Amino acid sequence: MSAVAHDVAVYDVAIVGAGIVGAACAYECARRGLRVVMVDRDTTGAGTTAAGMGHIVAMDDSEAQFALTRYSQKLWQELRPELPEDVEYEQCGTVWVAADDEEMQEVERKRDYYGERGVTADVLDEKLLRTLEPNLRSGMKGGLLVPEDGVLYPPCAARFLADRAQERGAKLQFGVSVEHLGEGRVTLGDGSKIRAEIVVNAAGASAPELTPGLAIKKRKGHLVITERYPGFVRHQLVELGYLKSAHSVSSDSVAFNVQPRRTGQLLIGSSRQYGAEHKEVDQHMLVRMLQRAQEYMPGLRQMSAIRVWTGFRAATPDKLPLIGPWPGDKSVWLATGHEGLGITTSLGTARILVDQMTGAKPEIPIEPYLPSRSAQEHVHA
């Protein structure tokens, strides 16, 4: 157990949840000289962080989503030289795959959108797509290559950030459950309390358990990892129908989403379900997901899958995360609700969160992510 006397007010910030977002926040706080403690019922990066794909991507679903993902992506690129080997950061790029003419129009739209905002994006015709990714089935109309996107291994990235935080004075307390947070206190499972000026709820899919009233729902996903097939896939491949899948707020959906790992193993996703609270694999979703993947890459059919697992994304009604003070309690701040973009936006989230704490000017507009927005009538675009 920690030797720190928790019953005395010693922290500026207490962070609940040591996933990638919590760990990034702890690092940012420590980096800026704030006295910070981070607690988790398990260890760092053990929850949803460990289950995700680790795709670092600039997403164009909305201006606010683009701003945060692009900002964060650049922060990852800056951090890259310091990342240890086990974080497995690869700037492999994303190829958005278009299966028909309608999706090719979407490719053009995306290229224009990214281009106007300084993100390199190259349209691939059918021939060029085949050259870059020969194992996609023939007949794909083309795609969009975004070379600045990348991938990493999330649990090791979270651990790196937590280690960095600790080196700069942050206290880490793992293996402790949190019973309550609020009123400037975090009450642990053993009854002891941590006092802090600010308590950050970074508990992801479990955040509503600690802050009642949070409009966060669990959105279950499945992933499959294969044996090693080096060179089969070179970029993160995502079907343009992915956005239709991520858009849906009520129905279960699957989308083609495949990632090459440094070992030559392939990560195959993705699926989204509402209302499923059990963590066991849902066979029917798994089958649908793999069938979708095989439609795009028939060669997957021959492969050996060695593991299947699930994870719960923290989903908000307007698809934007909650970053900032919670109106329900002066001492409670939120850094949660990142749905499928937690890995990407962790660094940017930490920056704008701590900017708000210290009164520094954030580098992107923060209004779209403020928790107080849910009290307002309209939804930010």
Add this chain to the structure above:
Amino acid sequence: MPSVVALTVNGISIEVAPGTTVAVAAMQVGQPCRISVTGTPRGPLCGMGICFECRMTINGVSHCRTCQIFCESGMDVTTNE
């Protein structure tokens, strides 16, 4: 039932009795089943299909557990990189 089964392992021709596994055939011609990520040669360990050390590529399909697969005529077996 043929009296011998003829196959190749890394291009080396071998004839075995029916009921011989591919792992055994590879061992008999001194070929490693696979090369590990650190570049070391590997061969069968458990002999019963649970350790995965005996994986080889058979007729183009990689990651076949050869201690559980009987040799068939004309099989093209190669070390799984």
Add this chain to the structure above:
Amino acid sequence: MSNGARRKFDVLVVGGGPAGMAAAARAGESGVHVGLVDDNFSPGGQIWRGGVEGGNPHAAAWMERLQAAQVAKLCGVRVFHQPEPGLLLAETKDTVCELRYDKLILATGARERFLPFPGWTLPNVIGAGGLQAMVKSGLSIHGKRVVVAGTGPLLVAVAASLRKDGVAVLESLNALTKAKGTRWQARFPAFGEIKQEGDFARAY
């Protein structure tokens, strides 16, 4: 995913080694509809590998009982998932089958546990049970030189059977107490002398 067989049993036994064979035979003899699943080519598991066709009288006897009890033998079938209670999914070489059951008996047996040591990943370093399995799968070791080392009575049996096959067992090192060594000596007279040397027994 292509659809293969759909089978339903009163009792489904997973694992066709000695325990599974016995359980399936007895269940079948009580008159219920029994299925026996194993991913190997024929029943027998590890210890009776190649034995049910006559190589081992015990194995062959149980095999006869299985046939007489009309147990459905599903060989070359590997169970991989239980999507819901009462249902197993299994794969064969070409397809996937659904196996439904009222009662399930798991007789999936044991596996060797290997303690790593420097050099354990070299080709031709094999588990004792693994070597026996390979010999039964066609490996010719006649005239080869073998070192058998580790701990436990299985090694003594393996070394003895290797000797019978004309293998020069160079060393057989077994980490065991003097009391155990004496017991084993009495148990395995065919092995020859087991000589205690400190914490190890060297068998000759």
